[in-house]
Amino acid sequence: MDMSNKKLRIVFLGTAAFGVPALEALIRSSHEVIGVVTAPDKPAGRGLHLSKSPVKQVAEQYHIPIWQPVRLKDPAFLADMQALRPDLQVVVAFRMMPEVLWKLPPMGTINVHASLLPDYRGAAPIQWAIINGETETGISIFQLSHEIDTGDILSQTRVPILPGETAGALHDRLKIIGAELLVKTIDDMVNHRLQPIPQHQLIKPGMVLHPAPKIHKEDAHIHWDRGAKEIVQLILGMNPSPVAWTLLDGKMLRIFRAHVCLPLSKPEVPPGTLDTDGKTYLHFAAADGWVAVEELQLEGRKRLPVREFLKGFRG
Known part of the structure; x- marks a missing residue:
């Protein structure tokens, strides 16, 4: 079957600002974003008014259906996801997902990660790369699997870290680069131009892998x-x-x-x-x-x- 012109039905899962350009790029692409899953609204500010995530704000702007489950294993939520019949799910700056969710679409779930995997697996790769004095980082797009940030690599691009650059400035550059690479990667998936690479093949002898845990x-x-x-x-x-x-x-x-x-x-x-x-x-x-x-x-x-x-x- 020729999929070269196939328009994918995509569910986007994300919360933080890092995911906004990726969602907007998918909306502009030839594919269809049929749903957005994001975190529940949180109390913020002195008045503790409920605050919407940056991803939710974009979804509302484009009138895309939104889900905000407290539990990702909630049966009603999972039934809704199944009823959407997505071809693919895209995760950017979200939270850990249960297998029952990431295995749901026929094409699986892909994630945009701000490092050159397998290096800097974890929640804060941008910050730790700068803290550790790296001069280069990048974007990796990979297929979700059981262990966090360990799935097969679909695409990568290298990005220099500029002298004196803050984590905030690097974050703002990487989110744009990640959005562009995401759309290209999905198009390559549709056109069978990708050869997934298991991460263990990228670990060279003597290579030291840096963790990137959540910052406290x-x-x-x-x-x-x-x-x-x-x-x-x-x-x-x-x-x-x-x-x-x-x-x-x-x-x-x-x-x-x-x-x-x-x-x-x-x-x-x-x-x-x-x-x-x-x-x-x-x-x-x-x-x-x-x-x-x-x-x-x-x-x-x-x-x-x-x-x-x-x-x-x-x-």
Whole structure:
């Protein structure tokens, strides 16, 4: 049977902003998005008004039917999915799915992941790649299987990490690249142009695989007894969330941007010592050099560039 012009019926599953360009690209494609599955609305803000996920907002804009199950194994929800008769499901920035759901369509379920799998499997690949000082990452599209982020690779593209790039900036680049690769991959699936590659074939002898688990607030705590470059990578990788932090006079100091003072010279003071002229710079001593803060926010105050911050700082 010739599938070269087949219009696939696709169910999209996603919640976070990373999935929005992918959903919009599918809507613009030759295929049909017949349903969207996203997280239940959550209370947000001071008034705790219910907040819709970014993916739900797009689905409403295009009048696509929406499901927001609390449990993905809910029999009524699964019956609805079966009744839709999707050819394919696409998952982007969602949650773990039960086998009964990801095996439902004839063509299975594919996932868009922001790393060069099998490296950086997990919930936060963008942040960990920057924290670990990588100079390259990418997008992998793979077929869902039992273990998380381990299915056969359908397509990949490499993406350089720019000097000084934050996790937020890299996220915004990768979500566009991922959306473009997704549509191309689905078209290649329809036209039998893909050869799925088991991930174990991509693991070279001696290759070290990095985990990318969910980020917690304590992961963002700055330890000044580490190297200056490592600390700056942590600061960039934790921007925009949860934001790297330290304590200053008992108050939380959040640091959004910083750079290494070059040339590196080992400070003759304990790690964490603050140095400033009160006008133009604020430096912290690391194990092997100084970290120059560029943008910061002291507890109870506004987020400011360092020069603006120092105008009101008496430390």
